[in-house]
Amino acid sequence: MSAINNTPQVTAAPTVQNIPPKPVTTVDDIVIPEPETQKDNSNLLVNALTGLALLGAGSYLVYNLKKGKGIPEKTIEMFKKEGSFFERGIAKTKDGAVFNGKITQITKSGDKIERYYVNGRLQKATKNIDDKGFYDPTKASNYDKTYSYTPDGKLSGVTKTVGIEGEAVSSELVRPIIQKADDFAASGGTVVEGKALKADGTPYTGIIVEQKGADRLLKEYKDGKQVSERLNTTLQDRVTKPDREHYVRNEAELDALAEEAAKQAEEAARLAEEAAKRQNNPINKIKNFFKDLFASKPKTEKTDDII
Numbered sequence: 159m160s161a162i163n164n165t166p167q168v169t170a171a172p173t174v175q176n177i178p179p180k181p182v183t184t185v186d187d188i189v190i191p192e193p194e195t196q197k198d199n200s201n202l203l204v205n206a207l208t209g210l211a212l213l214g215a216g217s218y219l220v221y222n223l224k225k226g227k228g229i230p231e232k233t234i235e236m237f238k239k240e241g242s243f244f245e246r247g248i249a250k251t252k253d254g255a256v257f258n259g260k261i262t263q264i265t266k267s268g269d270k271i272e273r274y275y276v277n278g279r280l281q282k283a284t285k286n287i288d289d290k291g292f293y294d295p296t297k298a299s300n301y302d303k304t305y306s307y308t309p310d311g312k313l314s315g316v317t318k319t320v321g322i323e324g325e326a327v328s329s330e331l332v333r334p335i336i337q338k339a340d341d342f343a344a345s346g347g348t349v350v351e352g353k354a355l356k357a358d359g360t361p362y363t364g365i366i367v368e369q370k371g372a373d374r375l376l377k378e379y380k381d382g383k384q385v386s387e388r389l390n391t392t393l394q395d396r397v398t399k400p401d402r403e404h405y406v407r408n409e410a411e412l413d414a415l416a417e418e419a420a421k422q423a424e425e426a427a428r429l430a431e432e433a434a435k436r437q438n439n440p441i442n443k444i445k446n447f448f449k450d451l452f453a454s455k456p457k458t459e460k461t462d463d464i465i
Contacts (some may be wrong), residue, residue, distance in 0.1 A: 230259030237261050248278040269297060280305050293321040303331070334378070334393070335364030342366050352416060354379040365393070373402060385409040 232240075241252030249257035256278030263271040274282040282304050286297040293300040302319045316331040337345070346357025354362035361382025368375040376393065378386040390404035391397050397404050407415075 230257075232259065232261055234261055234263040247280070249275045249280075250278060269299075270294075279307060279311070287321075337364060337366055339366055339368045352384060353382045354384070355382060372399075374398070383409075384412055387412060 232242075237249075237257075242257060243250055243252075249261070251257055257275050258277065259275060261273045261275070263273075265271065270286055272284045272287075273280055282302070284300075284302050286294040286300040287302055288294075291302075300321055304317045304319075305313060306315045306317075308314045313333075317328060318331050319326050319328045321327075337347075342354075342362075347362060348355050349366075354366065356362050362379050363381055364379060366377045366379065368377065373390055376386075376388040376391070377384055378388075378393075386409065387407045388395070388405070390399040390402055391406050395406055
């Protein structure tokens with residue numbers, strides 16, 4: 159983590175962009191919407207502090223739990239070695255009691271993930287962010303997710319905050335509508351010229367899953383327009399079949415591919431039109447007439463030649 163020595167603490171109110179939440183459906187993955195384009199009004203003073211973003215340390219669960227007493231902290235390896243486990247998303251100890259505390263993990267890429275549990279339920283998850291709310295500017299990505307639940311314990315919402323150029327950008331994560339391609343078609347949905355439409359003709363927002371043999375293709379649509387595509391990869395960009403072709407394409411890449419396909423189609427149409435004009439040319443018709451008239455008749459094929 160970057161640190162500042164002998165420098166007065168600067169408190170800067172982070173700029174927060176709120177994206178209205180959408181209805182929650184039941185699905186295993188949670189889609190992370192792309193942050194909106196940042197305006198050129200970043201806090202220069204905060205940026206000067208080695209790019210650290212203040213992500214509201216006071217809201218951290220660890221801050222409240224550590225106040226006057228420590229909390230259990232285990233690595234994911236230690237958690238499993240002790241016989242602790244996860245049951246339907248609930249963290250439990252070896253004896254079946256719900257787990258309270260923090261579980262840390264260092265990924266293969268060197269990212270630090272910390273997850274905070276209360277009564278077994280995940281309350282907060284951070285990536286490359288320390289206990290004081292500062293993100294690590296040496297890492298490619300960071301986040302601070304806060305989870306909320308209904309009274310009966312079902313996940314009701316996730317708020318994600320990321321540090322971008324010294325600003326805190328927040329958005330509500332939603333569980334998308336996911337349909338198999340066959341089910342989407344059976345419900346009256348169609349994809350016309352790359353635009354997904356529901357049975358009533360309104361634009362479709364959600365995921366359409368296409369199964370192509372052993373491969374699985376996820377096509378994400380927003381207001382009818384395809385905004386991402388994943389082959390053998392989950393919505394969280396986890397590769398499910400490393401031994402097979404896999405990729406993740408964003409909206410810009412899909413637009414570039416569509417533009418290239420349109421150019422190729424336009425060129426093919428132009429060549430076909432030119433060929434048709436040559437075919438209909440009177441001089442070419444006369445040439446073709448005499449060519450066909452004096453063409454030698456093909457030899458009669460024998461059965462042995464076919465076999």
